[in-house]
Amino acid sequence: MAAAPIASADQTRRDQWALGVLHAESAWKVSTGKGVTVAVIDTGVNAEHLDLKGNVLKGKDFVDGDDDASPEESDSDLSTNHGTEMASLIAGHGHGAGAADGVMGLAPEAKILPIRWGGGSFAEEIRYAVDHGASVISMSVSTSHEFPEDRAAVAYAIAHNVLIVAASGNEGESGQIDFPGEFPGVLTVGGVGRNGTIWEGSNYGPQVLLTAPATDIVSAGWPGNKLRIGTGTSDSAAFTSAAAALIKSKFPDLTPGQIANRLVKTAVLPASAKGLSLPDEKYGYGTISPFAALTQDIPAGSKYGPLVAPGSGSPSAAASAGTSDTDSATEKEKADQKQMVFFVVLGVVSLVVIGLIVLLIVKLSRRNKDHNGGGGGPAGYPQYGQQVAPPQQNPYQQPVSPQQQNPYQQQPTPPHGQWPPQQ
Template identity: 60%
Template sequence: MGFDRVLRTAGCGALAGVLLFAAAPHAIADQVREDQWALEALNAESVWKLSKGSGVTVAVIDDGVNSDHTDLRGNVLEGKDFMDGGSTAPEPSDNHGTAMAAIIAARGHGTNDGVIGLAPEAKILPIREFGTDGPGTDVAIRYAVDNGASVINVSQCFDSTSQEDVDKVSDAVAYALSRDVLVVGGAGNDGDTRKCYPAASPGALGVGAVKNDGFIWEGSNAGSSVMLSAPGAHIVSANGSGNGYSAGSGTSNAAAYTSAAAALLRSKFPDLTAGQIANRLVKTAVLPDAEKGLPLPDERYGYGIIQPLAALQEDIPVGSKYGPLAVPDSLKVNTATPDIGMSDEEQEKADRKALIIWSVIGVVGLAVVGLIVFLIVKRSRRNRGNGGGPGGSGGHPQYGGQSNPYGQPVSMQHNPYQQQPAPPHGQWPPQQQ
């Protein structure tokens, strides 16, 4: 492929570990939990009262996932190895995919021990396709769509000199969106404005990284493909071998937290489309107080930093099918009709059925009107015969004594997204009082 596969990674410029723990004794594992600043920043404890991602599968397209790590055990499904055709377990020195999986769905291994993901009840579908050895990100995305994922995390980011290669990845993103699967990608770690794919593909959700003060991380790529931002700096997560931990910075981490937030929403609102899930994340995102007033979307923050608690509990209009996502050209033809995704044959059948139904309604309606006219004429003749005196109909001459034929007015349906209680104090990023 023509992609520059030097992982300009969305990748954790990453887990070239700032912290590296091997066997992780209890004291270290306890410290690991305390060092997960993003969980506190994102109000995880309050979030988990509303959703933990149950029933949702998140595909992680990366260098493999260590399913035997004590914090991930039981949450990793059988996936696909496109690199060697074997196990989806990573090579001993590869930590990236395991770290992303743990940010999303690790469960920890004690009350305060180890790494816990933002969506700890979601399942991980590991897909090993990374660097130059696999068939391409497009193949991996299509596999994820066809094997049960409703969110796809791609913490890789490639630029390309080949439009053909860009089109392959973008077509795969369009394929995912057409089947109601949300693709989340890291914006890249070059600290410039180059476009990286699949984050820049129409229909994908591109994510930049912020630090624990809420300001943008210096290495985060900027540009029109950045729709949201999320914690990405100094993120502690699980290693690819053994039960250790490492930490690093990058838009990879930010993409993983955003994928986890999407999983939380897909669990709580299973009837919303991928675009409507993105809409809830966008509508509740915030900027640091010092950045308030920026025109949105901003090329660094996008629409702002994810706030999963607000996205879960605020009253947000459902919005259109694709929400704020850029609609791929291949799907635009369907946006003009309400039955998006319906084939021509299915549409024709639906039209015929509607015509038959309305024809029947018309015939019945005419019959009812005829019967009413007949009864009124008959009653009028009877009234003329008895003068309306004792023994007459006794009804009001205009309405024939009949009650309202339409019954009581239909009440408004309950809004499933009613306003929930206000979030707790301590909003992040820090706001001026």
């Protein structure tokens, strides 16, 4: 994310335009993200920043190997601020009288689990987040290299009911979605500007499911209590992670796919995008509308919702997803029940067939006895030597159901969907 320092450390939130168009204050009357932990896998988080203090948990530094996930103290390297910036967009709580100053995140009562990533594979970081209570994992960092262990870690997260949100990238190109955004099960997010249209630097492709604000975003910095302003899809992923935390707080039983379903079903588009066939490779289904996602009557839907099921195209990934013993036992019990029903039906059909054969033999025997081997039997019974019609198709055999159409593919522009979102 490109960033530049802001002169005043007490920058007011009037410059946080994204909170306005996302109707954050209305959303906070419904949910503030309380009780939800969002893991931020990034460059580390400044837990002592005035706008974050108290909302940052003990995490882990996978670079130094300790539990201090603070960024390196280098004011000249803006990349070290990145994790703090993202954390503040998610769970910043401002400061001063009435928290009127500083950065307010979209989910101000969520907790941040800071995880410092040093590059390369992020499998250990994802598994750590899952095992330490995260419900949402925000990843505004990526790698161009596909590690098999990373794919398995993503599947592990989804199997344990943890949503991963990833940024699409900032090159403004098609086919440049890096990992984890490429992996099945990940919610990949692009960026829009103040007018709701796609930001020209937002990477795009079929992996993009949603968009969120990305330009001129005020956030917390490092070191000290500095503030910064920047542009990039990193911010979009952070806002979407925060929106997911709001939903998870209000609807704690929803799966990652069902959370994504609420965001997709309430997404909005600018007037210039009217008539697009959704999902669009740049907008996905549109831009998040947290208040609508929290308040509209939306059926939970299927487990994976609009997300691609982990393991798609890679059976080994599904095998390594880390499904619990309870889940395995449940699946085995269902399989046993299906097998039992099959054998019961087979037994009933077999008895019916045997009964018909016995009845036929008895009738033929009586006819031969009564007519001393001559003459035809009663109407409807075959005579000796007459060929019996082949048995009808097993009435218990279920026809194969045609594959259902994916309800998320090629949808028209939502009737509610105009930018900015309506309250």
